[in-house]
Amino acid sequence: MNLLNKIEQLVNKSTMHTVDDFGTADWVMALTDEDGFPAASMITASRADGFKWLAFCTGIGAGYNKANRIGKDPRACVYLFDKESFTGVSLRGKIEIITDIETKRQMWYDALSGHFNGIEDEKWCVLMFRPEQYHIFAEGSTIRGMV
Numbered sequence: 001m002n003l004l005n006k007i008e009q010l011v012n013k014s015t016m017h018t019v020d021d022f023g024t025a026d027w028v029m030a031l032t033d034e035d036g037f038p039a040a041s042m043i044t045a046s047r048a049d050g051f052k053w054l055a056f057c058t059g060i061g062a063g064y065n066k067a068n069r070i071g072k073d074p075r076a077c078v079y080l081f082d083k084e085s086f087t088g089v090s091l092r093g094k095i096e097i098i099t100d101i102e103t104k105r106q107m108w109y110d111a112l113s114g115h116f117n118g119i120e121d122e123k124w125c126v127l128m129f130r131p132e133q134y135h136i137f138a139e140g141s142t143i144r145g146m147v
Contacts, residue, residue: 003143007089007122008050008134015045015054016109030077031069041066043078051091051131051147055107059115060097060125061096066081067125071096080130084094091131093147097128099114 012018026042031137033039043066047053056078060067070076074094081088096106101119107126108119116124131147 001142003136003138004145007087007138010082010085010087011050011054011080011089012048014082015047016111017047025101027054027056028079029066030079031066032075033069038077039065039069044111045078046109046126051134053127054091055103056127056129056130057107057109057112058127059123060099061123062070066127067097068132070097070127072130074119076129078131085138088136089138090135091129091147092133092135093129093131096128096130100126103128 006135014066027038029039029043030038043056043058046055046057058064058066075092076095077090077092079088079090101123103126104124105119112124133144133146135144136142
């Protein structure tokens with residue numbers, strides 16, 4: 001198996017639908033803030049399909065910075081660091097805000113119930129990230145490329 005396939009598997013297994021421990025699936029998302037500067041914050045991936053797409057869940061509306069920032073500028077970078085393999089995966093691309101019930105149903109995971117009132121709650125959305133470029137450090141090598 002080549003290195004890129006291994007990295008895609010790492011991305012896929014680092015989501016809430018594939019991990020046993022909530023704390024092992026943390027990602028960092030960098031967006032452009034209100035002043036035009038990069039701003040990074042932790043976020044948890046719900047599901048992924050390798051480098052094709054990653055889905056994140058967050059609040060929408062007043063007080064929810066991620067969705068508000070994406071509405072103004074959909075460019076983003078997400079980063080995953082796997083301590084076990086000492087692998088860093090940086091993906092750049094664009095995010096779309098999705099609110100349809102079927103997509104929300106597919107991306108829902110139990111920990112969201114602590115923040116939202118179920119799948120039909122209008123106060124949450126899915127952030128569908130579609131990578132365009134990757135920058136990866138794995139197995140002592142750095143690789144870059146277009147998706």
